[in-house]
Amino acid sequence: MAEIQRPQNKQSISDCCEGSNCRTSSNAAIQPFPAPLDAPSNAQSVQYRISNMDCPTEEKLIRNKLEGMNGIIRLDFNLMNRILSVHHQLKSLESVTTALKAIGMDAQLVDSEAHQPKVPESASLTAAQKILLAISGVAALAAEVLAWTTHTDGSPLVIALAFISIATGGLPTLKKGWIALKTFTLNINFLMSLAVIGAMAIGQWPEAAMVVFLFAVAELIESLSLNRARNAVHGLLKLAPDVVTLQDAIGGWQEKSVETAVVGDMMRVKPGERIALDGIVTSGESSVNQAPITGESMPVDKRIGDAVYAGSINERGLLDIKVSTNSSNSTLARIVRVIEETQNNKAATQRFVDTFARYYTPAVVVMAILVAVIPPLVFGAEFTPWLYKALVMLVIACPCALVISTPVTVVSGLTAAARLGILIKGGEFLEVGYKLKAIALDKTGTLTAGQPSVVDVKTISNNERETILLLAASLDANSDHPLANAIVKAGPESSLHKVVTNFEALPGRGVKGEIDGTIYFLGNHRLIEELKVCNPAIEALLDVIEGTAQTAVMLATEKTVVGIIAIADSLRESAIESVRQLNQLGITTVMLTGDNNRTAQQIGAHVGISVIKAELLPEDKLTEIKNLQSTYGVVGMLGDGINDAPALAQADVGFAMGAAGSDTAIETADVALMNDDLEKLPVFIKLSRATRSILIQNISAAIGIKAIFFVLAFMGIATLWMAVFADVGASLLVVFNGLRLLRK
Numbered sequence: 001m002a003e004i005q006r007p008q009n010k011q012s013i014s015d016c017c018e019g020s021n022c023r024t025s026s027n028a029a030i031q032p033f034p035a036p037l038d039a040p041s042n043a044q045s046v047q048y049r050i051s052n053m054d055c056p057t058e059e060k061l062i063r064n065k066l067e068g069m070n071g072i073i074r075l076d077f078n079l080m081n082r083i084l085s086v087h088h089q090l091k092s093l094e095s096v097t098t099a100l101k102a103i104g105m106d107a108q109l110v111d112s113e114a115h116q117p118k119v120p121e122s123a124s125l126t127a128a129q130k131i132l133l134a135i136s137g138v139a140a141l142a143a144e145v146l147a148w149t150t151h152t153d154g155s156p157l158v159i160a161l162a163f164i165s166i167a168t169g170g171l172p173t174l175k176k177g178w179i180a181l182k183t184f185t186l187n188i189n190f191l192m193s194l195a196v197i198g199a200m201a202i203g204q205w206p207e208a209a210m211v212v213f214l215f216a217v218a219e220l221i222e223s224l225s226l227n228r229a230r231n232a233v234h235g236l237l238k239l240a241p242d243v244v245t246l247q248d249a250i251g252g253w254q255e256k257s258v259e260t261a262v263v264g265d266m267m268r269v270k271p272g273e274r275i276a277l278d279g280i281v282t283s284g285e286s287s288v289n290q291a292p293i294t295g296e297s298m299p300v301d302k303r304i305g306d307a308v309y310a311g312s313i314n315e316r317g318l319l320d321i322k323v324s325t326n327s328s329n330s331t332l333a334r335i336v337r338v339i340e341e342t343q344n345n346k347a348a349t350q351r352f353v354d355t356f357a358r359y360y361t362p363a364v365v366v367m368a369i370l371v372a373v374i375p376p377l378v379f380g381a382e383f384t385p386w387l388y389k390a391l392v393m394l395v396i397a398c399p400c401a402l403v404i405s406t407p408v409t410v411v412s413g414l415t416a417a418a419r420l421g422i423l424i425k426g427g428e429f430l431e432v433g434y435k436l437k438a439i440a441l442d443k444t445g446t447l448t449a450g451q452p453s454v455v456d457v458k459t460i461s462n463n464e465r466e467t468i469l470l471l472a473a474s475l476d477a478n479s480d481h482p483l484a485n486a487i488v489k490a491g492p493e494s495s496l497h498k499v500v501t502n503f504e505a506l507p508g509r510g511v512k513g514e515i516d517g518t519i520y521f522l523g524n525h526r527l528i529e530e531l532k533v534c535n536p537a538i539e540a541l542l543d544v545i546e547g548t549a550q551t552a553v554m555l556a557t558e559k560t561v562v563g564i565i566a567i568a569d570s571l572r573e574s575a576i577e578s579v580r581q582l583n584q585l586g587i588t589t590v591m592l593t594g595d596n597n598r599t600a601q602q603i604g605a606h607v608g609i610s611v612i613k614a615e616l617l618p619e620d621k622l623t624e625i626k627n628l629q630s631t632y633g634v635v636g637m638l639g640d641g642i643n644d645a646p647a648l649a650q651a652d653v654g655f656a657m658g659a660a661g662s663d664t665a666i667e668t669a670d671v672a673l674m675n676d677d678l679e680k681l682p683v684f685i686k687l688s689r690a691t692r693s694i695l696i697q698n699i700s701a702a703i704g705i706k707a708i709f710f711v712l713a714f715m716g717i718a719t720l721w722m723a724v725f726a727d728v729g730a731s732l733l734v735v736f737n738g739l740r741l742l743r744k
């Protein structure tokens, strides 16, 4: 079965790119921050970690400064991770670093050779910053109280207190505001600075101080909570220990750092220890809790030859394990990398939000100017109150709450999913999940365990049962079809096999080959019909076999059917419950199989599948998905990721099972279910729906609060500090609401 290249007809990757923030999800797992596909080949790329960049505000600032500079080709932003990628043709990066410095961006070059994604240092406060902030708060409050009790906003003491507050809490904002002004960037820092200066100009000193202080607190809390979302993904990596016990050249055991381990090393894991690297058990027996990888809470038994994953816990026995990947390529590291790389693939909501934000700020600023200018000039109204109203509007002109809420929510959702053993390749699939109307499930290996065995052999005319199994096993020894494995296992040992010449696989039908001068065929009803060797007696036998949900495979020559082999595959334990849950969620379940219709109907009825599509040729599965899409709209497909690649790629969301052990599955699927548990499917749908409703809540809250304040400001009811409070409140509300998903 050749690996099939996934067609790039899928919407996602290209359409979502509005020229900037997009990353491609294919061949992802190689570099920590891969260059986008369309980066010109003659360009070099560097990545900077910019610790004070997490709002689109900064993105715009950097764009204004760097874009158009000589030798700079393109910029890509990953705000969640504070990574700026610069695609350039420069000899020296000095101009870039100076330019970034000039706009107050604290940029550090990221070593792109280092494969291990680094944990961004968290933005915690220094003691000095805490003291300054505290002074600012106390002074602002004192100014407010004094002004209120003395009924004068402009007394020297009030002004002095306000000044202290602004100097201790507001300088960073004012500095950034000044930079924004110099670079003609309309951002929150500029707006806030303007509001503060405006308030001072019209004598509202306590107000100015309060705005400064609240804004500083808001920025802080926002960046701390963003860190939480950010670190949640990285936190997964910490599940694998940094040290590992490795065997040295003379057979002793030494504690070493995981980075020094190479493929083929032997590691020893004691009971109770976490496994540091992926590998294969070479001696010992234990049960291993691999919840961090597969999300399954029950420990899994491991013995010689079984694969174990970095991050899982060895519960009982001592295990010696042969290392199969280095630490940066472990399944766990790949999961983290996939999330980090694909989280920037913008989903529909995020594109809406970004577009909205682009028009929102300038629109509000224009309105504020009109409010400040028109009533006094045109209607002869008093100047100060209208200027004050305009300043309040400036404060609510920042779209930050709205813009940051979406990625926080999406990343929280992606991380929550990863913890449950569901690897989602980007927000768009998490978001599309709620729209799924139908899910197609492959039969063999998906609904069934995929380990069929021969249960009966029916002899026709006077052939021996042993002869039939010998011929069938000899033929099928050349095939890697699951049914072929069953037949080979039931037959004699391979040294007794007959010599097969002119072997040929007949897709969707079976196999053929020549033994002792006779051409034999082994396969399904379709095959013997095509050979014209079927008859009513055989069909009667088929009816019996298929009526008990078994699969009938026939051995035939060009003249006659020689025997029938009945094969049974057990259902997956989780199939019935999962299908029930899917149906309950209002999703139509569809079985796709190459097997015959009766068998499929039997199994489908047992599992509770709504629609059954059987006797499909391999290429029919793709067509079937297209048909389902035109009937139901948004359609998912669950397969093993290997045989089903084209159909999986055609589906709006392609799910692959058992991904922990298979690179192909992780790569081909949009959503990789780490273990073989179908129950992850309804879990995904529920998580997707939860994400969706949080996104909607967040967007409505962010826009709603602003709209209310806009009206209040216009009516002259809202004060400056109330506006900042509302703005801060909105930001915090949406961020915490998004983080809620992490607790799922």
Ligand SMILES: Nc1ncnc2c1ncn2[C@@H]1O[C@H](COP(=O)(O)OP(=O)(O)OP(=O)(O)O)[C@@H](O)[C@H]1O
Pocket (backbone or CB within 6 Å): 442, 443, 444, 476, 479, 480, 481, 483, 484, 507, 508, 509, 510, 511, 522, 523, 524, 525, 551, 552, 553, 592, 593, 594, 595, 596, 616, 617, 618
């Ligand atoms: N190597 C083989 N040996 C015997 N029978 C085969 C072989 N390959 C295919 N067949 C017959 O052809 C049928 C269709 O095979 P195909 O691989 O298309 O689907 P499948 O494996 O049965 O089901 P699913 O589509 O659910 O994976 C099988 O059910 C079987 O009867």
Ligand SMILES: [Zn+2]
Pocket (backbone or CB within 6 Å): 525, 529, 534, 535, 539
């Ligand atoms: Zn027939």
